[in-house]
Amino acid sequence: MRQWLRKFAMAMPRAQKRLIFLCFDFITLLGIVWLSYSLRLGQLFEPSLKQLMVMVAAPIVAIPIFIRLGIYRAVIRYLPDRAIWTILFAVGIATVAWVFIAFATEMTGGDGVPRSVPILYFAFSVLVIGGSRFLAKAIVIGSSGSSLSKDAVLIYGAGDAGSQLCSAMIAQGHRYVAGFVDDDKTIWGTEVVGVRVHSPERIDSLISDYGVKEIILSIPALSANKRREIVDGLSKHNVKIRTLPLLSDLVEGKYLINQIRVIDIDELLGRSSVPAQPDLLESALQDKTVLITGAGGSIGAELCKLAIKWKPKKIVLFEANEFALYTIQQTLLERGYKDIVSVLSSIENRSTLREVIEKNDVEVVFHAAAHKHVPLLEENVLEGVRNNVMGTRAVAEVAAEAGVERVILISSDKAVRPTNVMGATKRWAEEIIRHQSNLAEERGTGQVFASVRFGNVLGSNGSVVPKFKAQIERGGPITLTDPAMTRYFMSIHEAAELIVQASSLATGGDIFVLEMGKPVPITELARNMVQLAGLSVRDGANPNGDIEIVQTGIRPGEKLFEELFYDEGSVSVTSHSKIMRAKTKSQNSSNKLPAELEKLEAVLAKKDEDAVRKILFGFVENRTD
Structure with a gap:
């Protein structure tokens, strides 16, 4: 009965x-x-x-x-x-x-x-x-209580997208929609597809009344700034926040209207996105044979995925890690691109570099191969110098000899006034690229050598975001070095697009600096990630919270804050609002570099770490762009 x-x-x-x-x-x-x-x-x-x-x-x-x-x-x-x-x-x-x-x-x-x-x-x-x-x-x-397994959700946005999402969720029967929340006062108290619309001020009471565990943002056409504002407001509630895909993704068929995704942390970082300039991407990639070193890394892989959208003649994947090479190769094949040459080798191997470049008539090189983990390079100075400095030298010199049209180095904000091995090696790499540009100008070859400098990318291998995510999944604690530490962040996709566009703007010897927005306090990043996971931070003000944030102290070589350039007054704008150019090439000559490279190579061969450090930092000390 x-x-x-x-x-x-x-x-x-x-x-x-x-x-x-x-x-x-x-x-x-x-x-x-x-x-x-x-x-x-x-x-x-x-x-x-x-x-x-x-x-x-x-x-x-x-x-x-x-x-x-x-x-x-x-x-x-x-x-x-x-x-x-x-x-x-x-x-x-x-x-x-x-x-x-x-x-x-x-x-x-x-x-x-x-x-x-x-x-x-x-x-x-x-x-x-x-x-x-x-x-x-x-x-x-019923006796089993199975109906309660349907978690209650709130839908933020009672427009067409929200109503379609609600109808889909009701039809599927797996979730219970406790209500809509909308900023439009004229529809408060009304019902959409049988579900009541509430003011955002009622979110707290709705969460308490219905046991809401998740809020879904359902306004796909929302501007980036307004989306960040809403997400920032929602993140103070101890619920999971997810969103419908962007309208552009819906139009392209990447998602269905009833599909939702987790809010990306970069949506809370205060960055305003600027659409890519198709002409810059096209001139850099279309019908070109492109070689990407470090093709299996975070930036390298994203460059590969971006490149195939612009129909290059061929992509040469140059990678020292077998699994990383296999992974990016399969990714490109699955996306329908087959003009791939996969090379398993180190960038220090000049003979392989020369053979690959000449055999495939490479026209453009994006040099993304580098060791980037700051504390690890402090412990492995010789390998850091060997790969980041000597490897860059090999790529630049072989490319110059083979007549490659354009070589773009992916650099780092840590190259500015470096205090660690990673930053110092990147500064040397920039000088090597600049020196090759000067030589190309002297020889009249028309070759372009340039560097693109930017900060951290979200989700890259070894970065703080996946580390925090893993710590949250384990139940904490989150470990951060210093509450005052700040870093620049951008998404991997945005970084890759800007790198390629900067390559089209290069005239030779350029050091491009990507506009990174405002530096983000690492503590704020950690707190936002906890809140986006539907959890709360455990601290003095909230002793019953879920995740504790623990300070561990600054690691060797780390700085509290990073810089993007030596002198803001020396930076000029380009035709792209997110790409800036450091001093002109005429001010950047470095005649001492070849002799310093020989010294560095000699002490490197002797495995004299102290001597390597001395030369490494001595050369970049007091240098400017």
């Missing part, structure tokens, strides 16, 4: 369920008034006509109050225990209103109401109104 009732109730339309409860309340409240009179008088009460009118007034007054306070909006199977307080409040207001009416009838000569009757009416009404709801909830849930 119980199973039949459960199936019957689940199949019934929500409007019909509300009507049944409304009729039930009217009849039972009238019965409760009569019962209260009977108990007070100690006999079956036979009301006069005026008394009957007063009795009928009780449910007539109560029903609108119940409607206004949302008693009939609650979905029974998701009724929280704290709903009893709403019922107590609603019945209390209804009782007071009825007593007032009863008093008014007494003033006009009516029979009035005994004082104990309202008390009995209130007590029995709470018992029956509240009991009926929780009894119905028990029937609907």
Whole structure:
């Protein structure tokens, strides 16, 4: 019988369920008034006509109050225990209103109401109104409680996308939509596809009332700034935040309207995106044979994926890590691009570099191969110098000898006033590229050598974001070096697009600096990631939080903040608002570089780490762009 009732109730339309409860309340409240009179008088009460009118007034007054306070909006199977307080409040207001009416009838000569009757009416009404709801909830849930496995969600945005998402979720039956939240005041209190629209100010109470675990942002056409503003506001609630894909992704067929994705941390970093300039991407890649060193790394792989969209003649993948090479090769094949040459080799191997470049008539080189992990390079100075400095020298010199048209070095903000081995090696790499540009100009070859300098990319191998994510998944703690530390961040995709566009703007000897927005406090990044996971930070203000943030101290070679250029006044704008150019090539000559490289190579061969450090930092000390 119980199973039949459960199936019957689940199949019934929500409007019909509300009507049944409304009729039930009217009849039972009238019965409760009569019962209260009977108990007070100690006999079956036979009301006069005026008394009957007063009795009928009780449910007539109560029903609108119940409607206004949302008693009939609650979905029974998701009724929280704290709903009893709403019922107590609603019945209390209804009782007071009825007593007032009863008093008014007494003033006009009516029979009035005994004082104990309202008390009995209130007590029995709470018992029956509240009991009926929780009894119905028990029937609907069933003994297994399986219906409660459907997590309640809020949808932020009651427009077309939100309504379609809501309809899809209702049809699938896996999630319960507790309501819409929208900034448009004109639709507050209305219903969209049978679900009520609320003000954003009600999010806290909706989370408490319905046990909401997730908020879905459903405004695909939202501007980047407005999206960040909304997400930033939502992140203070201890719920998971996800979003519908961008409208451009929907149009391109990457997602369906009922698909949602996790909010990316870069949506909270305050960066404003600028559309790529197709002509710059096309001139750099289309019908070109492109070689990418470090093709399996974070930036290298993204450059490969970007390049194939512009139909290059051929892509040469140059990578020392076998698995990374295999992975990017398969990725490009799966995307339908087959003009691939995969080379498993180190960039220090000049003979292989020369053979590959000459055999494939390489026209453009993006040099992304480098060791980038700051603490590891502090422990492995010789390997860092060998790969980042001597490897760059090999790539630049072989490319120059083979007549490659354009060589672009992917550099780092750590190259500015470097305090660590990684930054110093990148500064040497920039000088090597600049020196080859000067030689190309002297020889009149027309070859272009340039560097592109930027900060951290989100999600790159060894970066702080995947580290924090893994620590959150393990339940914490999150370890960060210093609360005052700040870093520049951008997405891998944006970095790759800007690198390629900068390569088209290069005239030779350029050091391009990508506009990175405002530096982000690492503590803020950690807190945002915890909140986006639907968790809270455990600290002095919130000792019962989920994830603790622990300070470990600055590691060897690290700086509290990074810089993108030596002198802001020396930077000039380009035709792209996100790409800046450091000093002109005429101010950047470095005649001492060849001799310094020979010294460095000699002490490197002797494996004299102290001597390597001395030469490494001595050369870059007091240098500017």
